[in-house]
Amino acid sequence: MYRISLRTALGLAIVASTLNSVGCTTQGPFLGPFFMPFPVSPYFQEAKEDEFLEHERYGRVPILPPIPPGGPHVALDPPSDDEVIRALERARPTEGGMPFLHEVNRNNVRIKKEKIADYVDPPRVMPLVGPVQLHHAHYKCTVNFTEVKRIGWPFPHTLVDEETIEVVYIDHNHLHRVGDPYEGSQPMGPPKR
Numbered sequence: 001m002y003r004i005s006l007r008t009a010l011g012l013a014i015v016a017s018t019l020n021s022v023g024c025t026t027q028g029p030f031l032g033p034f035f036m037p038f039p040v041s042p043y044f045q046e047a048k049e050d051e052f053l054e055h056e057r058y059g060r061v062p063i064l065p066p067i068p069p070g071g072p073h074v075a076l077d078p079p080s081d082d083e084v085i086r087a088l089e090r091a092r093p094t095e096g097g098m099p100f101l102h103e104v105n106r107n108n109v110r111i112k113k114e115k116i117a118d119y120v121d122p123p124r125v126m127p128l129v130g131p132v133q134l135h136h137a138h139y140k141c142t143v144n145f146t147e148v149k150r151i152g153w154p155f156p157h158t159l160v161d162e163e164t165i166e167v168v169y170i171d172h173n174h175l176h177r178v179g180d181p182y183e184g185s186q187p188m189g190p191p192k193r
Helices: 002-020 042-058 081-091
Strands: 102-120 124-126 130-151 157-177
Touching (some): 081 102
Antiparallel strands (some): 102 130, 130 157
16 A cells, blocks of 8 residues: 555655646746736837847958058948938938828939048057058948838828939948058977977
């Protein structure tokens, strides 16, 4: 009898521990109603994705190899059309309108890019980077487009501006290393005896 009740108690303990550890459980503190997931608006999700995309594409300053002596030091990368439209959207937003109440569209977009300045600063030492030269390239981007505003309240009407012109200035800065960072240093290895 004692042997059967011990087996039964051990079996019930194993079943209880198995059932208790199955499925989704919380490992941290109990947060009450904040534990439940809640939906995120697509507007905020798209804003975060755009913020990450801009940081990944345009928010970093690259470190390029040194400029060769007597070689050209002109910037070869004008701003992309995507970068110009994103800068224009920050200056003159079309997103965020109310459908059927107030909408703004851009049609027939034409972009003209002009380099207005291209110069290199003298060498200096930057923390965590080393000896570098800062290369500046300034661009003037003229954007011509047709702006269409559809207003639906109180009286539905459409406003069309055939020749809208906006000017956006974009700076492309990047760093060039100066000289060889390992020049004059001893090769690493075991000491000579």
